[in-house]
Amino acid sequence: MKKKIIDFYKVVSDLSYNTFSQFNSLISGGSPFDTYDDVDYYLAHSSEKILSRFVENVMKVNNLTDISELTSVELNLIFNTIGSKFGNKWNRLYDALVLTEYEPDQNYNMLEVMTSEGKFSTETATQILNQIVKNKFNQTMTDHIDETVTERKDETKGIDNSMYAFNSSSPVPTTSGTESVSTGSTGNQTTTATGSSGNRHSLTTTGDGNTVETLTQGNGNINTVKREQTPYKLTRSGNIGVTTNQQMITQEIELRENLFKEIVYRDVDSMLTALIY
Numbered sequence: 001m002k003k004k005i006i007d008f009y010k011v012v013s014d015l016s017y018n019t020f021s022q023f024n025s026l027i028s029g030g031s032p033f034d035t036y037d038d039v040d041y042y043l044a045h046s047s048e049k050i051l052s053r054f055v056e057n058v059m060k061v062n063n064l065t066d067i068s069e070l071t072s073v074e075l076n077l078i079f080n081t082i083g084s085k086f087g088n089k090w091n092r093l094y095d096a097l098v099l100t101e102y103e104p105d106q107n108y109n110m111l112e113v114m115t116s117e118g119k120f121s122t123e124t125a126t127q128i129l130n131q132i133v134k135n136k137f138n139q140t141m142t143d144h145i146d147e148t149v150t151e152r153k154d155e156t157k158g159i160d161n162s163m164y165a166f167n168s169s170s171p172v173p174t175t176s177g178t179e180s181v182s183t184g185s186t187g188n189q190t191t192t193a194t195g196s197s198g199n200r201h202s203l204t205t206t207g208d209g210n211t212v213e214t215l216t217q218g219n220g221n222i223n224t225v226k227r228e229q230t231p232y233k234l235t236r237s238g239n240i241g242v243t244t245n246q247q248m249i250t251q252e253i254e255l256r257e258n259l260f261k262e263i264v265y266r267d268v269d270s271m272l273t274a275l276i277y
Helices: 005-014 021-026 036-045 053-061 072-099 245-257 260-272
Strands: 108-114 120-126 130-135 140-144 147-152 155-164 171-181 188-193 199-204 211-216 222-228 232-238
Touching (some): 005 036, 021 072, 036 260, 053 260, 072 260
Antiparallel strands (some): 108 232, 120 222, 140 199, 147 188
């Protein structure tokens, strides 16, 4: 007569073997299983299902003829094999169904991150920052100030002394002659003011003729700046129209009805019970 899950449970309970609690080590972020899950699975969910060839083969290789001969060693082999096969799936499932927030009326949620090739964008800025000012500073100022003044000084004066006789109507000269005064050379008086070679005022600023003034604001070189590129992120979410909101909510309810533990039970069934289930 084929053994059933309820027969397997008697062995488990006699050994005080906590079947599902050991699966908590496979789940990140929670411990969903406790001892009541053993009762739920063995006595409610799968009690009448026939044991699988997997359990029979474990007994066979360990030379056990009856299920009651199973020990903790064989049970560890059985359930460690199940955990190894489904542990990653259960961990992800627990995160999706229990830990992750989900909008049941959205079937479209995508994050796009766009960057150009390479980590940095390079910007080159060129500026002419040096300024040169040139002024002509050599200057000569010349005033011509030679001056010659000539005056005519020769002078001749006539002398005429006349006297009138008694009852005479005409004068009678008594003395006559001339008086001459001469001043200067050949009758000329010359005044001359003379500077240096005819130039009295000459103002000259010496130098090479060019005064150079340089105004520098920076090094006058090409400046290259590297900036880390910020990725451009675009998030899209919503309903793309393939499925109505009502259908999505209905599917979400069905998914929630298939609770995490129910899915785990089914996976355990696939190893502990016959293929007909």
